[in-house]
Amino acid sequence: MGRFALLVGVSNYTVDLKPLPSAAKDVEALRQVLVNPEIGGFAELDVAVLVDAEKGAIESAIYDLFANRKTDDLLLLYFSGHGVTDSRNDFYFTGTKTRKDALPPTAVSSTYVHSLMNQSRSKRQVVILDCCHSGAFPKGMMAKDLGMVNLLPKLGGEGRAILTASDSTQYAFEQEGFELSLYTHFLVEGLRTGAADRDDDGDVSVDELYEYVRDKVKSANNNMSPEFYPVKEGHRIVLARAAQDDPKLKFRKEVEKVVKRSDGRVSAVARNLLARRWQELEISQLESEAIIREVLRPYLEYAKKLEEYEQTLLEAISEGFPFSEVIQTELNDYEEYLGLRKSDLLSIKNRVILPRQSEYEQRFRERQLREEETRLYNEREIEKQRQQQAKRAEQLKKEQEQLEQVKRQQKQAEDLRQQEVKKFAGLMPRRTFLTLIGFTGGSLATVLVWENLLKPKPQVPTTPPTTSEPTTLPSPKPTKISTSKPEPTPVSQLQKQTLNNIITVDSSGKEINRRTVQVQYFAEDKISLPNGAKAIEMALIPKGSFEMGMPSSEKQIALESATKYGLSRESVEKWLDASTPTRNINFAQSFYVSRYEVTQAQWFSVMGTDYDKDGFKKRFGELDNKFKGDNRPIVMVNWNDAKAYCIKLSEKTGRSYRLPTESEWEYSCRAKTTTPFYFGETITSDLVNHDSNFPYANVAKNSSGYRQVTTDVGSFPANEWGLYDMHGNVWEWCEDVWHENYNGIPQNGSAWSSDGEQEKRLLRGGSWVSIAIYCRSAGRSWGNAGFRSYDFGFRVVASVLS
Structure with missing residues (x-):
């Protein structure tokens, strides 16, 4: 009776398999246990060791192990290294030069090993595989007919036993903190200490060793599933002794x-x-x-x-929560690698994630509540305006009726005066009348006649009297009307500015391009501004054409970016469809657009501090001071205020200023780009002032990047035509009325003011409180013309100047 072992370890690979430093150490550790006369009892010459060998040498050594043996010989084959499977799930032992794309000529087939085991006369064969997919090795292996089993007390059972570190689909792991591979570490430990002898009979059988190693491995890495495949009485084969x-x-x-x-x-x-x-x-x-x-x-x-x-997990949450699909996938892979039990994972997640999840849901509910409050406020404002309009119409009707009454009374008075003159003239001959009225110089007659003619006429009030006292009309006073406009400063030559930070990013927000451009503009010099305040600079927007609206390729990623944060797919899809279908818009003439959103300094320099249309002063005065500053965008302005500013600015400068049309706004925003943003595939909090808790595409959530307030205009990089803050900061009013889609939009870039919902006016660009999807170049919204908000502002447009 002999005890023979072949221990194969492959640590270093020359082609496309990563090195396994522990494999060579595994072989030596097991060898020392096997040749220990008090444990394994193998003779040193009967334990063959093969380290970092290629296919030929491994096949030859396996052949030598199983050939020319006696029936009662114990044969042990141990392999530590990469185990691989082909498309049919056939298992291969790897050598140093194994290629995964050419397994048959470069790796040892399990079929070859099965054949040698079946041909061997030995009735006690043990195979221990510490490698990936090792559970695929027993596939197709038939039990050799060993006849009647004779259980010899000293030899243990007869048959075969295959122990694997993993099942056919799993990976075996090297473990931090262990010098050997995880599986071999406990294999050696169970033999060396005798702890694997579960029944205390002094022998370590194969099944006892398997149970010991399995329990230990699972305690360290729950994802590893060591397997045991006994044939006949192979489970009772004794591998080592344990001191009782x-x-x-x-x-x-x-x-x-x-x-x-x-x-x-x-x-x-x-x-x-x-x-x-x-x-x-x-x-x-x-x-x-x-x-x-x-x-x-x-x-x-x-x-x-x-x-x-x-x-x-805590670090991942600090970078952004809820997790993006990419982060969640990476987290799943990490959990798989660590091999933690599901119960432990659940316990940690309940402790770490649940509070954040509750916080997120609370914030989401607050956002929904805020949106609902805004909707209700809009409805109230619309109803309020409807009532005001009805009241004004009633007042106009009353004033018209009063005016008609005044006209009737004046006509009656005039008719009465004419009748008196005619009556007086008819009382005397014509000659006498002419003499009396002055042709004969009769002063008394003159006095008498003019006393009659110049009797005071009845006075008629222009408005209904509020007391019983008679009301008299004041004498009219001449009014001076000026028809001249200030002459605008001629724009003989545009100013030029070089911008060297025109940035493009990929879908994860990583910068992939930075280029330099030159923009042209003029500065309006008719408006006196405080020191340090941004001037009204008007950028030249070249004539041309573009595809307006959301391309079909953009819809899916926009949907995913919104719905992963719990927004209703149906409502988001409906909102996205408002930016379709795309339409080709052509601008036959260039025009100018203000480079910055209208600032507070610009607003008050034009409108003055007494402007108080529909309660503007009160609403603006109630703003937190963090929203105020000369270079902060003017907010709390409704569409009517923005229109009034354009009229006043035109009067002060002699140029014609107005709100941009929706087509002009998107054309200017895109600046020749076709991506969701003029920065490229997405935006980050370093590029746009918006709510970065809800990013777009593959950008990670960034809670610390959400500023929760407006920023000074021009704080972020411009687009290629020199316009700042077209994405985020404040929503910007446009001239057009709201339409549900682009069917029928003028294709010459003019304002779409016909049809539609006349009380609703266009808003573009998103704001500091908007999630990223709302800030896209194609994104659009609306507000009632009289509605004010702390994130509504505007910019202006001027036609090309001679």
Whole structure:
């Protein structure tokens, strides 16, 4: 009876497999246990070791192991390295030069090994595979007919036993904190210490070794599933001996029971109990503590992984929550790699994620509530305006009726005067009348006649009297009307500015291009502004054409970017469809657009501080001071205010200023780009002032990037035509009325003011409170013409100047 072993370890690979440093160490550790006369009992010359060999050498060594053996010989084949499978799930042992795209000529087929095992006369064969997909090795292996099984007490059972570190689909792991691979570490430990002898009979059988290793591996990495495939009585084959009366082994088994019972925790009671036991067994304290540490080691390593996972989860949350699809996929892969139990993962997530999830849901509910409040406020404003309009119409009707009454009374008075003159003239001959009125110089007659003619006429009030006292009309006073306009400063030559930070980013927000452009503009010099305030600069927008609206390719990613944060797919899709279908818009003439949103300094310099149409002063005065500043965009302006500003600015400068049409706005925003934003595929909080808790495409959530207030205009990079803040900061009013889609939009770039919902006016660009999807170049919204908000502003347009 002989005991023969072949130990193969491949650590270094020359082609496309990563190195496995522990494989060579695994072989040596197992060899030392096997050749120990008190444990494995293998003769040193009968244990062959093969490290970093290629296919030919491995096949030759396996042949030598199984050929020319006796029936009672024990044969052990051990392999540590990469195990691979082909498309049919056939298993291969790898060599140093194995190529995954050419397995048959470069790797050892399991079929070859099966054949040698079947041909061998040995009735006791053990195969231990510490490699990936090793569970695929037994596939197709038939049991050799060994006839009647003769259980020999000293030899153990007859048959075959295959132990694998994983099933056919899993990976075997090298583990931080362990010098050997995880599987071989506990394999060697169970043999070396005798702890694998579960029934205390002094022998370590293959099934006992499997159970010991399985429990230990699972305690350290729950994703590994060691497997055992016995044939005939292979499970009873004895691999090693264990000292029955060894006090250290007895103490180890006591520790194993305590640790397993408490899942890796040693209570104060258990520790005191173990202290008594090592004293009774006459083991030194140093030796007992070493045994306890070794038994606890897989549990301690597992605890470290739990701590690592929790810390990683906290870091991921700090970078953005809820997680994007990319982060969630990476987290799933990380969980798989660590091999943590589902119950432990759930416990950590409940402790770490649930509070954040609740916080997110609370914020989302608050956002929904805020949107609902805005909707209700809009409805109230619309109703209020309707009532005001009805009241004004009624007032106009009354004033018209009063005017008609005044006209009737004046006519009656005039008719009465004419009748009096005619009556007086008819009382005397014509000659006498002419003499009396002055042709004969009769002064008395003149007095008499003119006394009659110049009697006071009845006075008629222009408005109904509020008292019983008679009302008199004041004498009319001449009014001076000026028909001249100030002459605008001629724009003989535009100013030029070089911008070197025109940025393009990819879908994750990473900068992929930065270029330099030159923009042209003129500065309006008729408006006096405070020191340090941004001037009214008007950028030249060249004539041309573009596709207006959302391309079909943009819709899917826009939907995904919104719905992953819990927004209703139906409502988002309806909103996106308002930006369709795309239409080709042609601008036959160039025009100018203000480079910045109208600032507070510009507004008050033009409108003055007394402007108070529909309560503007009160609403603006109620703003938190953080929204105020010369270079902050003017907010709390409704569409009517913006129109009034354009009229006043035109009067002060002599140029014709107006609000942009919706087509002009999008053409100017895109500046020749066709991507969702003029920055490219997405935006970040470094590029746009918006709510970065809800990013677009593959950008990570950035809670710290959400400023929750407007910023000074021009704080972020411009587009290629020199316009700033076209995305975010404040929504910008346009001239057009709201239409549900682009069917019928004028294709010459003019305002679409016919049909539609006349009380609603266009808003573009998103704001500091908007999520990223609302800030796209194609994104559009509306507001009632009289509605004010702390994130509504505007910019102006001027026609080309001679």
